[in-house]
Amino acid sequence: MTDIIKDSTPSSTPFPALSNFVLLLQKQDMNEALKVGRKLLKAFNEQQFQNFDAHTSVELLIQERTSFVDQLLKKIWKHFIPVTAQSEVSLIAVGGYGRKELQPFSDIDILLISEQCTELEEPFSKLVTFLWDIGFKVGHAIRSFQETIDAAKEDVATATNLLESRWLSGNYEHFQKLQMLWRSKKFWPSEEFYNAKVAEQNQRHKRFNDAFYQLEPNIKESPGGLRDLHTLLWVAKRHFGADSLQELVGRSFISTEEYQEIKSAYLFLNRIRFTLHRLKNRLEDRLLFDNQQQVAHALGYIENDERKAVEHFMSRYYQNVSIIAKLNEILLQHFNEEIFNQGKPVITEINPRFQIVNDYLDVQQDNLFQKNPTALLEIFIILENYTHVIKGIRSRTIRLIRTHLYLIDEQFRKDPINKALFIEIFRQPKGVHAAIQRMHSYGILGAYLPVFQKVCGLMQFNIFHAYTVDEHTILVIRHLRRFFVDDYAYEYPTAHQVAKNLCKPEILILSGLFHDIAKGRGGSHEVLGAEDAKQFSTCHNLTQKDSDLLSWLVLKHLDFSSVAQRKDLSDPEVIQSFAKLVGSQERLDYLYLLTVADVLSTSKEVWNEWKNSLFLQLYNATSKALDKADTIPKDRKKLALYNQEKAKDILMQRNITSQDFQWFWEDFATTHFFTQQSAREIARMTKLLYTQNPQEIYIHIEAKTQKGASELIILMPGRDYLFAHFTHILEQLNLNIVEAKLYTGNENISLVLVYFLDTAHNPVTDENILKQIQETLENGLKQEVPSKTISKALNRRIRCFDTPTEIVFAQLNSKWTELTINTKDIPGLLAKIAQAFKKCKVRVHDAKIHTIGEKAEDVFLISNLNNEALEDEKMQLLLKEELLTAIEC
Template sequence: MKNTPYFERTPFFFDQNHFRMRLADGKAIAIFKDALHAAKVNFDRRFREGEDIRTLVYEQAHFVDFLLHYAWHQFHWQGSVCLIAVGGYGRGELHPASDIDLLFLHQEQLPQADLEAIEGFFTFLWDIGLDIGHSVRTLAQCVEIAAQDITVATNILESRTLMGDGQLRDELLALTGPDKIWPPDAFFKAKFQEQQERHAKHDNSSNNLEPNVKNAPGGLRDIQMIGWVAKRFFNVRTIRQLEGRGFFTEEEFAILLTGEEFLWRVRYGLHMLAKRGEERLLFDHQRELATLFGYKDTPERLAIEQFMHRYYRIVQALQELNDVLLQFLSEAILQAGQQQNVEPINARFQLRNGFIEAAYTRVFEDDPSALLEIFVLMGKDKRILGVRASTIRLIRECRHLIDDEFRKDPDNTALFMDLMRSPYSLVRQLKRMKRYGILGRYLPEFDRITGQMQHDLFHIYTVDEHTLLVMKNMRRFRLPYAQEKYPVAHHIMKRLEKPELLYIAGLFHDIAKGRGGDHSMLGKVDAEAFCERHGLTGRETRLVSWLVEMHLLMSAVSQKQDISDPDVIHKFALLVGDQLRLDYLYLLTVADINGTNPDLWNTWRASLMRQLYLETKRALRRGLENPIDRQDIILETQQAAIRKLEDKNFSESRIRTLWGDMGDDYFLRESHLDIAWHTEAIACHRSDEPLVLIRQSRFNGMEGATQIFVRTKDRDNVFAAAANALSGLDLDIQDARLYSSPDGYTIDTFFVLDENGEPTHHDRFDIIRRTLHDELSLVDKYPDIIQRRTPRVLKHFAMPSRTMISNDLLAGTTVLEVISPDRPGLLAAIGRVFLSFGIQLQNAKIATLGERVEDIFFITDSEGQPLSDAAQCEALQVSICKALDDIVGQHS
């Protein structure tokens, strides 16, 4: 038995004699179902106990082979037919919920009895619970389809005979071989195009928060891709048969096998936990898989972060391997027989048919600086298409030469700065350096963030992926298309004297993530050391380190503070200091927001950033010693609004009467156009019913959001009702401005975006008005808050809600900041808590950052005074956190 080939052995848990005896008694469907269930229990137990994953994957396929054998014999076959396994099952691999792909191959004419048997056979397989993918074709049909469809040709390449006339499959293989259809060059081009399209669907990144184990870059498909092309070219059945043929190095073969085993374990666990063919590593399963893989939380890192860090590291190694081997195959297949056009670059490198290569094999050993020089050369010459496979291997073999002495060498620091000034494809070179293991060795601090997960919904990429994406965004600001999407950034970038300083700040802004402590301060120290080592001037070093330290400042001010307040602008301008820093900080902030989560950048956030930039620019031009007077702004706004209203036959005395004793904040925060719009509507509104106005906002000349103005009698829970109504319409509140008028009314302005992050269409204005009227009519007997279902992803983040509270003595309010996952009904829930504590909401600053909110509420007690009771403040904070955290538990 020891010498029996694996696939000829019966699975040890499957008692064929007992199975046959039961079949003799009838009730075949129930017997097959029992066998499948018993096998599933057996395989799952062994997986949890840590059995070798290859044994489980192969044995599952082998077990299904036996079931199909017995299912086949439940029917009578007369003609020449063949049952063939294709796809992954054709390779003899099967995960718990993988499709079992079958091809029924037959001669041109089949007896009616066989046609009925085929239909009955597949019906039987479905009835017993097998996930079958099937096709029934003649030999001629298979050849015709395979010639047109690369996927079908690939499936045939990996097929094996299960039952019936095996000669049919032999004929099929002969008719679809590389000498008949899809010769190696055409096959390679088609599969490579297929891979590029697949990678594009996953943003060309393996480092997404919920990666696809099968299809994302570095996933199982990339391993299979290598196998398919290599098998076609070398005419072998399995990758193992390529060992010793010069295709793999020993190290590469080890990376391939260990990477495949790890991803198989992950995929097996996913299928087992999801009870379906799930290929995405969802948050639902990451924590469970981390436990299954033996990871435990530590004070430094969560088990889930350790598990995902290993995952990202492995898929990165597989990406690198895919890059090398496909380049090798490209040279062997596509360039075979081509005239070799070799052009010397310098003594160390030459260009061969568009790809750079080492001029001789010892180039990196003789001159380790060449490990950086090769990327500098590619950044300077856009003709260079890539690196030849043989040279990639040399780079990997010699990267150990990068040590402390190498990093301190002035020649090498000069080369790295040359790279940062590259006219072409800087980020592409940095990505190559990362894949080939050069960037992490030259910058050990970058190596520490490689594959580091950020376990929140604010960031959707690992730290290293995010960092390179931020730098890519910076480079994009130079392109013509950015003039429309990022007009301010495009304008600044075109006249930026030293963009390399911006790129260095981008490279270091998150470099200290995951070390504990303030990553901005820790990163500042790293940035200073880098700048000094790389010969930057003192002024340049101070600029870069300041940018790293302050990289969150502009985003925080624009989203959390009232940027219509001249005092806020003045304080921000004092922190910035000069126009140069403002320009660099604006570019870094916009690139960072877009590189954190593409959904964060919308018209509203763009308008806030633009307003903060322009107002600060004016403050700097005016001089920091000449801050603008608040009363001057209020007077200018009032006079402009009066002129607008006088054009519509309003007298100034009537206007002043309508305004009454409206506070300064109203005239500071609202534009004269909006004030005129409000005032005219209030004058014409002769009803106690709520007044609701809606239009698209024009924020500093840019469309930012949909603007909703609500005036209603000042009663408890107005804010909660309005927030709940807007939430029910899938409108996200971006900002809320709340004012109490002296005549007993509350005046609220909401700026909202739809679920796509865009101003809502005017066709929805009527339903928004009706919904707000209906909800506000219930304020006096307001029911319990109605919530929508909590999104799936929010349930898997341990970050609880948290609050901070302080008193603003100048404004006469208490400032409450709430940081929480963006739960449905969040603002309405907070409003209910305020009601229960007798809290009056004076104002609010709403900031939704992806799936996280950082909202600031300006509140007073029922007498309009700041909260002074410490016990009440603590109870308020505890109640808000509990109310928000309970939403997930009650509605998930």
């Protein structure tokens, strides 16, 4: 640690307890020495933990640990390595140990250099074994001097270990020669070393999807973690011979302010890492969900009405790794620009204020922003206009931007020119996302919009939201912009076609900026955000129409997704109600695009073909409802007749007459089958089912449908609690039901339609698995309805969340009650719910299953066994109690 932040001298305090240990080594009493060594290490750890709990600086604790291990290791070394060989062999600390960055359970990395490797193999092996037996984790190598050089030449990681090595004992000349090696320009030249370390960092970042906003980050390896700072140090050390980043301040390579930012972030991450080791009593660098809560509590973060303690802590974490990631990018780019591009720069002037230098946008004078603060916004307009020739902004200009953020004050925000420029950034035909992303990264966006600054680094403690609010917002803008680009039309064809017809793309992008801007304040974020959007519109002189559209989009940005995933989209009343809410095709287009981008930017696991099909179904149905010329009936009875007539025409074209399927249609005439299914689907299922014997069990499975899910069709003799039966079987097979519809015919025949996905939320296409599903259902449905649910272990992630169960009843009509259940997504949840229905003699007609992260939000249309709505409050209370018992037991 002291090699990166050098503010104090490493402790050289002797440890008195070592004397007894050394005495036992001298007496050759190895068993007793081992016991004492273990106790010594345990006592030292406990002492450090006590000091840590008493708020001793982690920096001092790490220095103290390094000193302790140095002294202990030197004593053990002298015992195991023969006296005659000690002057010929070098004991060298490498890795984190060489860097003096020892956390409580860090590995002890050592290198022995000897020209007598074979002779020393046995004593060295005993030394390492002894260290392991005491309680250390040891990384070790024994090489000759030439082998050490050869290994370093071949592997940059090995070379890096030598770069931060420390001599501990033995032959000092070997160590000196290694140090001299780095003074040779031929050994890993600066530029070659730089390129290798950047490539190494890029590979590491890819393992974490190039995002420092991770749900469960690794504080050492994730982007923005400790390793990113190490990379800076290594590159600086190779080029300048600097032992610390602080030395780079004296060389004017980094500013005092940048150094202070790095120091603060570095010490913060080290404190977290120490806390993790202390809590887990082992090496642990991952901030898993349960670890996050424990660390937040240990570091004294407090919960309030608006945010949990863990959210306060993780927001602080993300703010710090964001600083590291930004400075890592700026300083590595600075190395590349200022040090390795030594030739004459290629300069193209854009205007008196800006120029392009070697494909990077740059200011012409260092005092530009001081003289003309408006240039802080103008630079992003230029970036958009020159996106085809500019790779980015020069590091020195980025630093000037960050240094002059203070100029963006209230007077700056009120300036009409600055207001116009800010809006103009959103109106450009190209480069909008890249510009806004950089504005955010360099602090411009938060400085110009203080309400946005409040959500920077804001974390929501759940599985559903994989990113902080600000990062999610930037991703939303990215997706919104891609909808307009022809090269990406294949990704979301409908969204692309809708986007191309928008008159004001900037209003859509601004809605993405504001849709979550009020999170973390308490209250409904969509309501507060709509007010913020209204104020912004007024301040920036948007027309009344644009202002109303922007604030409406922010206010209603949750509604489209909610209706699509929870409501019966075949119900004309649902569609008519939503069409009334939307009011016009224009608003529907904007809302559809915002919703798709919002969901896509929440988590990679959230979007799938099934969800896409629901969104398209709602969009198309609402478009038809808004079209007054559309001829599709708006009530159920007329819709049923309309669908039947259309289906008949399709069947006749396939030489299937109405006499052939009359029994099937008549039996289900009083159900919602003919309104919930389209004419094409009615024709398809009629053709499939009309020849089947309804007194036998018939099962048909489609691997993949247009809805983006696998489909299960069951036709069989009527049976109560059929929902409980098939959910039990499908959950045994680890299948996720996303929708189910049950129709009971007049002759007591049951028709079941189920849409399901695998555990990765994809349709099941493997023929062997489909065959297994078919056989298991055929055998299972012949048995009685199971009375017990499946018992499975709770997912590690899910276990970390306290999600209360909410149960709400709503009367739809005299036949159906809508039941909404919000609860934790526990294993076998649907089967547990189904068993509760069975105990209370409740029939399920429709089920929509919606999982968001650790939460399940399921909606059921239910009745009693007489197909009557559950209007009796006592019956509702009984069912509620049974559901709570089943879910929470």
